[in-house]
Amino acid sequence: MELKNHTILITGGTSGIGLAFAQKFAELGNRVIITARNQEKLDKVLAENPDLTGFASDVSDEKSLTELSKFIVANFPDLDILLNSAGIMRAINLFDDELSLAELTAEVDTNLLGTIAVTQKFLTVLSKNHGTVINVSSGLSNLADGAHPIYNLTKAGVHFYSDALREQAKHFGHDLRVVELVPPLVAETNLEAHSDTTAPNNMRLSDLIEETLTGLSKNAERIDAGFAKTLHTMGKVDSEENTRKLSASMLRSYFPPTK
Numbered sequence: 001m002e003l004k005n006h007t008i009l010i011t012g013g014t015s016g017i018g019l020a021f022a023q024k025f026a027e028l029g030n031r032v033i034i035t036a037r038n039q040e041k042l043d044k045v046l047a048e049n050p051d052l053t054g055f056a057s058d059v060s061d062e063k064s065l066t067e068l069s070k071f072i073v074a075n076f077p078d079l080d081i082l083l084n085s086a087g088i089m090r091a092i093n094l095f096d097d098e099l100s101l102a103e104l105t106a107e108v109d110t111n112l113l114g115t116i117a118v119t120q121k122f123l124t125v126l127s128k129n130h131g132t133v134i135n136v137s138s139g140l141s142n143l144a145d146g147a148h149p150i151y152n153l154t155k156a157g158v159h160f161y162s163d164a165l166r167e168q169a170k171h172f173g174h175d176l177r178v179v180e181l182v183p184p185l186v187a188e189t190n191l192e193a194h195s196d197t198t199a200p201n202n203m204r205l206s207d208l209i210e211e212t213l214t215g216l217s218k219n220a221e222r223i224d225a226g227f228a229k230t231l232h233t234m235g236k237v238d239s240e241e242n243t244r245k246l247s248a249s250m251l252r253s254y255f256p257p258t259k
């Protein structure tokens with residue numbers, strides 16, 4: 001797949017992974033439209049990146065997605081790549097009984113239902129244009145992570161949804177490629193702003209972009225970037241023991257013992 005002359009919609013394109021891909025895709029000669037909720041941040045990013053087009057939209061709000069869909073159909077009917085990158089992640093104490101159900105499950109709305117809803121809005125046009133859906137899951141989709149219990153399950157959901165969508169496209173004869181991008185820890189993002197950029201499992205944003213572009217050029221269906229390859233193996237071999245180890249280390253880090 002040559003990454004030039006495409007029309008690419010990127011959700012969550014105002015920071016981190018989404019913004020880095022938007023800049024790279026624009027530099028390679030593609031038309032790029034980014035979305036995010038915060039209009040002020042979007043305006044700032046567009047002022048700094050005049051090659052990009054922006055549209056404020058919330059992936060967890062159906063009305064807002066309908067507006068986005070109208071905008072794309074009217075202005076970019078040749079849309080052929082969708083990158084579902086919008087996402088949030090919180091460390092959650094499941095024993096905190098002050099958390100409302102909405103607070104507890106916000107990641108389900110954005111990461112999982114958001115990915116499904118945005119894809120559904122553009123599936124017909126993407127298929128008609130022989131397009132590609134790229135869903136961003138996470139290395140944490142391979143194992144249960146005790147510190148991010150809801151995030152963790154949303155990314156496992158994105159993984160299974162992506163596999164099922166790919167199989168349906170083949171079964172029903174749609175010319176639609178489905179790619180799962182599985183990043184490891186990428187500390188140069190808002191989502192992981194507190195994380196250590198020198199951690200051995202961290203991947204530089206520029207390396208994530210390069211490894212993804214290589215994967216896309218080789219028509220990979222799943223791109224396990226950097227340490228996500230190890231996490232993939234850990235989820236397949238001795239997964240119960242690896243889950244205990246990963247969760248213990250995450251829980252110590254996010255909820256350090258008080259005494």
Ligand SMILES: NC(=O)c1ccc[n+]([C@@H]2O[C@H](COP(=O)([O-])OP(=O)(O)OC[C@H]3O[C@@H](n4cnc5c(N)ncnc54)[C@H](OP(=O)(O)O)[C@@H]3O)[C@@H](O)[C@H]2O)c1
Pocket residue numbers: 011012013014015016017018035036037038039041057058059060084085086087088089110111114136137138139182183184185186187189190191192
């Ligand atoms: N960073 C990592 O280590 C890492 C590792 C594995 C996977 N990932 C995944 O990579 C993706 C990008 O994350 P990132 O690290 O680049 O995070 P980030 O820097 O926090 O960027 C998240 C982007 O998503 C947007 N967003 C959040 N909620 C949204 C919503 N409801 N509707 C529309 N846009 C929304 C944000 O803008 P607004 O807040 O203005 O909406 C922002 O543009 C996520 O799916 C994340 O789970 C990240």
